[in-house]
Every structure is written in structure tokens, then in C-alpha cells.
Amino acid sequence: xxxxxxxxxxxxxxxxxxxxxxxxxxxxxxxxxxxxxxxxxxxxxxxxxxxxxxxxxxxxxxxxxxxxxxxxxxxxxxxxxxxxxxxxxxxxxxxxxxxxxxxxxxxxx
Amino acid sequence: xxxxxxxxxxxxxxxxxxxxxxxxxxxxxxxxxxxxxxxxxxxxxxxxxxxxxxxxxxxxxxxxxxxxxxxxxxxxxxxxxxxxxxxxxxxxxxxxxxxxxxxxxxxxx
Amino acid sequence: xxxxxxxxxxxxxxxxxxxxxxxxxxxxxxxxxxxxxxxxxxxxxxxxxxxxxxxxxxxxxxxxxxxxxxxxxxxxxxxxxxxxxxxxxxxxxxxxxxxxxxxxxxxxx
Ligand code: NI
Ligand code: NI
Ligand code: NI
Numbered sequence: 001x002x003x004x005x006x007x008x009x010x011x012x013x014x015x016x017x018x019x020x021x022x023x024x025x026x027x028x029x030x031x032x033x034x035x036x037x038x039x040x041x042x043x044x045x046x047x048x049x050x051x052x053x054x055x056x057x058x059x060x061x062x063x064x065x066x067x068x069x070x071x072x073x074x075x076x077x078x079x080x081x082x083x084x085x086x087x088x089x090x091x092x093x094x095x096x097x098x099x100x101x102x103x104x105x106x107x108x109x
Numbered sequence: 110x111x112x113x114x115x116x117x118x119x120x121x122x123x124x125x126x127x128x129x130x131x132x133x134x135x136x137x138x139x140x141x142x143x144x145x146x147x148x149x150x151x152x153x154x155x156x157x158x159x160x161x162x163x164x165x166x167x168x169x170x171x172x173x174x175x176x177x178x179x180x181x182x183x184x185x186x187x188x189x190x191x192x193x194x195x196x197x198x199x200x201x202x203x204x205x206x207x208x209x210x211x212x213x214x215x216x217x218x
Numbered sequence: 219x220x221x222x223x224x225x226x227x228x229x230x231x232x233x234x235x236x237x238x239x240x241x242x243x244x245x246x247x248x249x250x251x252x253x254x255x256x257x258x259x260x261x262x263x264x265x266x267x268x269x270x271x272x273x274x275x276x277x278x279x280x281x282x283x284x285x286x287x288x289x290x291x292x293x294x295x296x297x298x299x300x301x302x303x304x305x306x307x308x309x310x311x312x313x314x315x316x317x318x319x320x321x322x323x324x325x326x327x
Binding site for chain 3 (some may be wrong): 098
């Protein structure tokens with residue numbers, strides 16, 4: 001048995017929890033901020049059998065990998081709005097920092 | 110020394126912290142949600158000497174085990190309230206998911 | 219690679235995160251309460267190479283050690299405020315409880 005700690009962006013957290021649940025992998029969310037990723041991240045704790053660690057890592061990778069997204073920029077305040085043509089901007093979103101920890105023992109009461 | 114991570118229901122968390130403190134076991138609460146248990150759970154971190162792990166597990170078991178509780182159901186909206194006899198409903202409460210982790214080293218500054 | 223879990227007082231947390239960042243040590247904050255320290259503490263997760271653990275512990279020690287602080291007491295309600303000479307009071311602040319955990323594997327996606 002292992003304990004996976006995965007720090008992911010808030011926006012990816014619920015999709016990840018659902019994708020893990022589809023594999024019958026239970027997770028608990030801890031609210032966290034800053035550091036490994038931009039503000040607004042979530043740390044998931046996932047208790048998992050040794051032989052399922054690779055599958056869980058795949059699920060995390062598939063749902064949280066860092067990727068580029070085009071977003072519409074905020075239009076400038078004031079100025080002539082009619083002549084302003086917003087140009088989509090590319091930003092990095094997602095990403096996961098994952099620790100796999102050994103466990104001495106595991107209990108459910 | 111070990112680190113115990115115990116995910117318990119919010120309603121059991123304070124009683125558990127007090128019961129641990131009676132044994133001089135210090136704990137820190139992390140707010141957490143979903144997953145191992147129903148919504149509204151708390152993750153306790155407990156740093157503990159190897160020879161006290163079993164005692165701490167007993168305290169967790171005694172204060173957080175899954176158990177049945179009879180609750181009065183909500184009376185139905187509308188309808189004839191006079192003729193409605195609420196029948197207590199049995200629900201599962203509590204439960205604890207516990208990981209005992211090895212520690213390389215421990216410090217207090 | 220190790221995972222450092224450091225429970226520190228809220229008032230020391232941001233200074234610690236900045237001091238760690240100056241050494242290129244990334245950290246994630248988990249909100250936590252009670253237990254090891256007075257109410258209002260923060261748990262930092264720091265993923266770190268084995269050969270940097272000592273440096274990280276130094277940074278924690280230098281920014282979060284328990285220390286004494288003189289604070290102005292609240293002046294008494296009512297009474298003759300003119301004749302009241304507030305005497306600074308010494309209180310303990312800070313402190314850190316630190317666990318260094320082994321890691322089986324580490325990933326960034
Ligand atoms: Ni299997
Ligand atoms: Ni003892
Ligand atoms: Ni180095």
C-alpha cells in the first residue's frame with residue numbers, strides 16, 4: 001500500500017477525483033495554496049495498493065498535465081473600444097506535483 | 110517515530126483530538142473534504158513514538174469507528190402533519206481511514 | 219528525495235515560504251489548526267532533494283524558532299485610564315514541528 005499526495009490546480013481537482021473514483025480509487029481533498037503551482041491548488045491524498053500506483057499516476061497525468069490554453073484578454077479600460085481587436089493569449093494551465101510515499105500500515109475503522 | 114494520518118468525520122474530530130491529548134498525543138487538524146468518507150471530514154496529523162502507535166490507533170478506533178445512529182426524519186412538506194408519525198431512520202456515521210507513515214527524522218524548533 | 223512537513227505559526231508562514239523560495243525550495247501551504255502549536259498554524263509541504271534537507275531545516279529554524287516577544291497588554295476596561303501604566307508582557311511565539319518523510323517516487327506532469 002502507498003499514499004499518493006498530488007498537488008493539482010483547483011480547476012482540475014474535481015475532474016481528477018471523479019476519474020479516480022471511476023477506477024475505484026478513493027481520494028481526500030486538502031485545501032492548499034501556492035508553491036508548487038500557481039495560487040489556488042488542491043492536495044489530494046490517495047491511499048492505494050502497490051499494484052495500482054501506475055494506473056493512478058496515469059489518471060493524474062491524463063487529467064492534470066500542464067497544457068496551453070488560449071484565453072481572451074481583458075479589453076483595455078477606457079480608450080476606443082470600437083477600434084480594439086482582442087488577441088487571444090496563450091497561458092499555461094494545469095500541472096501536477098506528485099509524491100508517492102511508503103506506508104507502514106493502513107486501517108479502516 | 111511515526112506519522113499517523115487519520116481521516117475522520119468532522120463530528121468526531123474534536124472528541125478525538127481531546128482523547129489523544131489525554132494520552133499526551135499531540136495532533137494537528139487539516140481541513141479536508143470528500144473521498145474516503147462522506148463530505149465534511151478532517152485529516153489529523155499525529156507525530157508519535159513507535160511504541161505508542163498501537164495506543165493511538167485504539168484511541169482513534171474508540172472515538173471514530175463507523176456506527177449506526179437513529180435519527181428523526183424530516184417531516185414531509187405539506188400533507189397532513191397531524192397524521193404523520195415520524196419513524197426514526199438508521200444511518201451510518203463515523204469511520205476512520207488511517208495511514209501510519211515511516212519518518213526519517215523529526216525536529217522541534 | 220524527501221518530503222518535509224513543517225507545522226508553523228501562521229505569522230511565520232509567509233516569511234518561511236519566501237525564505238525557502240530564495241533557495242529555490244518550493245513549498246505548498248495546507249491550512250491547519252491546533253495541536254502541535256497554538257491555534258492558527260499552517261502546514262507546509264516541501265519536496266526536496268536529499269542533499270538539501272539540512273539547508274531547508276536551517277531555513278525553517280531561522281524563520282520559525284520559538285522565541286519571546288514583548289507585547290503591550292490590553293488596557294483594562296473602565297478604571298482610571300490616566301493612572302494606568304501598561305507594562306509590556308512577554309509571550310512565546312513561533313515554533314516549528316517538522317517531519318522528514320521518505321519518498322518512493324516523485325513526478326511532475
Ligand atoms: Ni488490483
Ligand atoms: Ni512510551
Ligand atoms: Ni544540490
